[in-house]
Structure formats: C-alpha cells, structure tokens
Amino acid sequence: MVPALLGAVLGPILESRLHQALGTSGSAWEFLERPILLVFIFLMLLAIGLDFHALRRNPRS
Secondary structure, eight states: OOOHHHHHHHHHHHHHHHHHHHHSSTTTHHHHHSHHHHHHHHHHHHHHHHHHHHHSSSOOO
16 A cells, blocks of 8 residues: 555656656666666666575475
8 A cells, every 4th residue: 555655646756857857868778878777777687586586496385
C-alpha cells in the first residue's frame, strides 16, 4: 500500500523533473556517458543477479 501511495504522489514530480533534465541536455544517452551512473547500473544488475542466484539455491517451497 505504501509503495503505491509513494508512486502516486512522487511519480508526477519525478517525471516532470526528468523531462526538465532531458530538455536541457538534449538526449537521454548523455546520462549513460557518466561513469558514476554506469557504476550504479552495474551494482543494480549485480544485486538482481545475486538475488536470483540465491533464490535458485534455496527455494522457499
């Protein structure tokens, strides 16, 4: 319930800020050229991969 409420309240605000940021830079690809963003994307994919690996090793059934 709480995540849905946060998404409903913060979603439009974040979307308008994203449009504003993309409007000044011109392209979304410019965000991918920043090294810190690539590090965060790598860490996110690593966390997702480790979670799937843990679920495969220890199923809850």
